[in-house]
Each structure stands twice: as C-alpha cells, then as structure tokens.
Amino acid sequence: MHTNLPYSTPAPSRAVTIAKAALLFGLAAYFAYTIVSGSLTNYINARFAWLSYVAAILFAIGGAAALLALRGGPRTSAFGHSRTSLSMLLMLATPLVLGTLIPSRPLGVDAINGSIRVGAASYGAAEIALVSKSPLDRDILDWSRAFASEPSPSAFNGQQAKVLGFVYTEPDYPPNTFMVARFTVSCCVADASALGLPAYDASAGVLEDGTWVEVAGEFQAGDFLGQQTPVLHVAQITPVEAPAHPYLYP
C-alpha cells in the first residue's frame, strides 16, 4: 500500500466515525422510506425516482465503509481539512431531521401564493402527444397545451372534459368561478409551478380551497380576469382523495 500521502491528519475519533456511519445509514433509510412509502413523488418528478434508488444504495455503501474504518488503524486523509467536523455532521443531518420531523406533504393550495398560470401554457414539442389522446383523458396540462396550440379560445366551445385537480380561488374571481389547479414539476419541487383551468359552476357555491375534485363539463370561451380563454362549465363536480402522484410532469 502506498504511503506517500502529503497530508496526514489524526484518525477521526471513534464517536465521529460512528456518527458518520449512523448518519449515512439514516439517509439511506430515509431515501428508502420515501421510495417505499410513495412520498418521493411529493419532492421530485417520478421519472427520476431511479436516482433515489442510487442514492439509497450509495449512502448505505458509505455507511458500511465508515463502519469498516472503525476496524482499521490510524488513517491518512488526502485533504488537510477533510476530517469531518461537527458542522459537517450537523449539515448532513439537516435533511434527515426535516424529512423525519415534518410530515411529507405535496405542494398544495398554500404554496401557490398568488402565482398561478391560467389556461394556455406552452411545453414545446409535447403538443404532438395530444393528437392521440382522447379529450376525456386529458389532464390540466394537456388542455393547457391544447389551448397554447390554438389561437382562438372559441375553437374549444362544446368540447367535453373531465379533469382532476384542487380548488383554488382568489377574491377577484367572478362569482361561482374557481380554478381546477395542479402543480407541474419538471425536475423537482424547486421548479414547481401552479397551473389552473378556470371553471364556472352556476348551480352551487365553490368548494373550499385545496379540496381535490374531479370536474366534468364542457368548455365555452369566456372572459376570465380580462383574458379570453376557454372556461370549463361544470356539469358535475365530485370531491375525491388526493392522487398518489399529485403533480403533473411536463
């Protein structure tokens, strides 16, 4: 074994090594839990879930490597400052503490904070996929893409739709009007953005904000906050459980 390492630091104490191993196994367990419990999709696009499998495995390997270090004698380190300090341990413990103590919830109505995109939203070439999708199978994102690809809102008059989302209202919305909203997530919730379809329900009052609903009806072009856009005229609205995957993925 080579012995020419330039910087030699004292071996970390047994307690620090055990703390490192415990933290790494803890993080491995946390990642595994988010995968098994399904809460992973509260944080990232389901498309990238496999990366969390990789993380869980690598954290566990790191924990095992840290434990193996307990068997060995004094070890040299490549960096003079790479001896693990208390601040490093605390920092790596932060996600574990927050992830464990704060119940996992997807972003919902409270996270919108007035920032919601209405109607048309462009997602580039993805509009092509719409051609093969039946209107009743389209979600809010699909409809937004369809609106973006068609300049005239009245082109959707009479089209039937059934969408899932949560209720969102603002004080300046017209009477009996609300948004059926979802968050879109491209990568992780860092880029989450709320997207809504205006809906009009003449027959009843609007449900409480944040209630997950399935809304069926047909589109009619109308004015919504000064903008001409297809508005979903509600024929049936049913409160439902929040879906397992709450976000839409562009």
Place this chain on the structure above:
Amino acid sequence: MTSSAAHPPARRWLGPAFTTALLIGIAALLLTRGDPAVTLGIFATRFLGIFIEAAPFLLLGTAVSGLLEVFVSREDIVRWLPRSRLAAPFVGAFMGFAFPVCECGVVPVARRLFTKGLPMPVGVAFLLAAPVMNPIVLVSTYIAFGFGPLLIARFAITAAVAILVGLVFALTARPEEVLLPASLAPITGGSGAKATDRPRLGPGLIRAAQFSVDETFDMGRYLVIGALLAALMQMFVTQEQLIGIGSGPVVSVIVMQAIAFVLSVCSTVDAFLALAFTGTFTVGSISAFLTFGPMIDVKSTLMFLGVFRRRAVAYLILIPFLLTLLAGVWLNLLLR
C-alpha cells in the same frame, strides 16, 4: 497541515455568516407568512426536493473522487494532459465526456483532480463545462429540444465560455491565488497512488469508499446550505414574479439567468424545465438558462467556496454571467 491552515481566518466567518443569514431568513419567513407550520412545511418540501434531486449526483461525484484518489496517480494526470497553458482549457472543456457529472458531482471531482496536479486552467474549464459538455446532458437536451438552435447554442456557448474563463485564469493568475491550500497539489509526491504502486482492487475499493465518505461530508455541507438558501429564495420570490419583470431582449436573459441561479436545478434534467419557458421567453434567454445555470447556481456557488478562494469564486460567477448574458442578447437580436 492543520485545520486552521486549511481554513484561514478570513474564511472562518463564512460558515457562521451563512448560518445566521439562513436563520434570519427562515425566521422572517415564518413571521411574515400565515400559519408558520404550513410555511415551514412548504419550505421543507422545497428544500428536500432540491436535496433529494441533487444528492445522487453528489454521491456519484464523490464516488468518482474516491476512485481517482486511490487509483489515479499524479503521474497519470501529467501524462494525459497537455503541457501548454493555452491548450489546457480546450481539453478541460471537453473532459466532461470522460467524467460525465453535473454541477454537484463536478466539484468534488475537480477538487480531487487539482490535488493530483491537474493544471488550474484545465480544472476551471472542466468545472464550468462538464455539467453541460457530457453525454447525459447531450441526450437530455436532444430529447427536449431536438437538433436545433438551442441544442447547438447550449453546447457552443458553454464550450466557448469555459475555454475563455480557463484562458483568463491561465493568463492572469497563479494556482495558489485561485485555489484554497487544501485543493492545491503538493509540490512533491502526489496525492494517492503512485503509478508504480497501485493498491489491489478489493482494498482499493474500500479505501476509495472511505475517501468518498469524507468527501460527501465535506461537499455535502455546501450542498445542504445551498439547497436551504435556494429554497428560502423561492419562498420569497416566485418564478412568476421573476417572469413578470420583463421579456425584452436583455431583461429576459437576465431574468432567466436569475431563475436558473435560484432554482438550482440539476443540469442533467434542466432541459425539460426549460421547455416550459419556450412559449413565454426568448430563445436567447432560454439559452442563457441552459448555459449559465449549469455553471453557476446557489448550491454550486457554495460548493465552489470549498475549492477556490473567494475572489476566484467571484470571477467564476461574474465572467460566465456576463458572457452568457452577451451570448443570449446576441441570439435574441440575431433571431428577431
């Protein structure tokens, strides 16, 4: 070398300063929004989202770093790389095809390569270019945008900026003025295995894993602070508020650079996010998002502080910012 030598006095206040700023920010957030429990929950979700997305890439980067430490010698690095100062950044800009890592993984890899004697300008160009100039990002950008102006612009601008910054550093600074002492190659010997004295595979892998653990804790703290800061900024400023600032040929580019900096989205997947902006923003601004973001964002800035001196970090942010801004504005005017 002692710990204090690795962290000179001027740097000692950095950790407490960031921690204090974070705590003040979180306190302000909780006091100025409605229900503190709900606000804390949203903040935690945003933070964990960034951490969960970035952690695998950090771990892959530190794993590569550990393998380099044990299995690659300084002699190997010297043998593989050009001697010419001016040619070096060109090699650095394309090293991502050998080490396909994103902006989280590239920092530990670059730091380890520096300790192996990687010439500073090569490492600087590698650090800036690798998050884009690698096969994974090439494919993801192609899937998102197809072969067209944005794909070409992303790779051409990234390579040009990385090479230019590498050249600037090569011509104007010495390694010891740019790198922290712990990132510098020792004057004699070299970190890790000598070419003639490589460890056997099994013990070598265990040793590599143990070095990776050290690296994960060292670099991971910057990732955690960066993710906390990014989540905090997102609680105060939303994408929609930034988008609302403007859509002109210059302002739109700056806005998209700001969004890229704040969101800190991994470069391997940011092309899919950029798709969402194609109808709203100019081509130049999207290209700035796709080039500036992978080089510089909140968490990578924090991680740079573990490798470079503060003044060098300032230049590493400022020059790519200005160059990608110029490129974005030029594209906007060209494609008008």
